[in-house]
Amino acid sequence: xxxxxxxxxxxxxxxxxxxxxxxxYTATGYPSLFWYVQYPGEGLQLLLKATKADDKGSNKGFxxxxxxxxxxxxxxxxSVQVSDSAVYFCALRASGGSYIPTxxxxxxxxxxx
Amino acid sequence: GAGVSQSPRYKVAKxxxxxxxxxxxxxxxVSLFWYQQALGQGPEFLTYFQNEAQLDKSxxxxxxxxxxxxxxxxxxxxxxxxxxxxxxxxLCASRGGSSTDTQYFGPGTRLTVL
Numbered sequence: 083x084x085x086x087x088x089x090x091x092x093x094x095x096x097x098x099x100x101x102x103x104x105x106x107y108t109a110t111g112y113p114s115l116f117w118y119v120q121y122p123g124e125g126l127q128l129l130l131k132a133t134k135a136d137d138k139g140s141n142k143g144f145x146x147x148x149x150x151x152x153x154x155x156x157x158x159x160x161s162v163q164v165s166d167s168a169v170y171f172c173a174l175r176a177s178g179g180s181y182i183p184t185x186x187x188x189x190x191x192x193x194x195x
Numbered sequence: 196g197a198g199v200s201q202s203p204r205y206k207v208a209k210x211x212x213x214x215x216x217x218x219x220x221x222x223x224x225v226s227l228f229w230y231q232q233a234l235g236q237g238p239e240f241l242t243y244f245q246n247e248a249q250l251d252k253s254x255x256x257x258x259x260x261x262x263x264x265x266x267x268x269x270x271x272x273x274x275x276x277x278x279x280x281x282x283x284x285x286l287c288a289s290r291g292g293s294s295t296d297t298q299y300f301g302p303g304t305r306l307t308v309l
Contacts, residue, residue: 114296125199125286125300126238171237175296182251185237
C-alpha cells in the first residue's frame, strides 16, 4: 500500500539556519505530494504541494521538489525563524481519483533564537 | 466562523462510556473528513462525507465508531463503549469541492480514555 516516511525529530536549529526535512514515499502511479504544518494548538494547514514530477511547490520561504526518480519530496528553507517551530507532515494522495491522503508521522521542528 | 471548529477540544472518558465529538466545517464546504491521530503519528483516515452522504467509512476501526452528517453541514463522530486504545486526537477537515486538494483542518479533539 501507499506510505510516507519522514525523518524522525525533533529537528533543533538556531534562527537563520538552513532547514531540510526528508520525506520519501511509496506509491503506484503518479501521486500528488503535500507538506502540511501544524502550529501548537492549531489544526493542520496545507503548506505547499506538487502534482507531477519535477514540480516545485513553494510557500512562505519553504520549498520542495517532486523527485520521481528518488521518490522524494524533501522540505527546505534557507533561513528558519523561531515562528517556524511546528510539526511538519509530508503526505501523498494517490493518482486515479483518490481523495484520501496518506500522512507521514510528522517531524517536529524547534527553532531557538 | 472562518475556519473549521471542533468541540469539545478535550474530552476525558471512563472506559465503557459513550462520547460524541462535533465538527463544524467551513460554511458551504461539500466534503468532510474525519481522521484519528495517535500520539507521535500522522493522521489516519476514518470516514468521508459528501454533503449528507457517507461515501467511505473504510477507516473506522470497529463498529463502535459511528459518524453522521444529517443535514450536510455539522458532523458528529460517536464512539460507543470507549476503550483505552481509542485515546487519540480526532481531527475533522472540510473541503470546498472535489476539484481541489486543499482540506482545511480543525484544531482537533483530544480524547483520553481512562
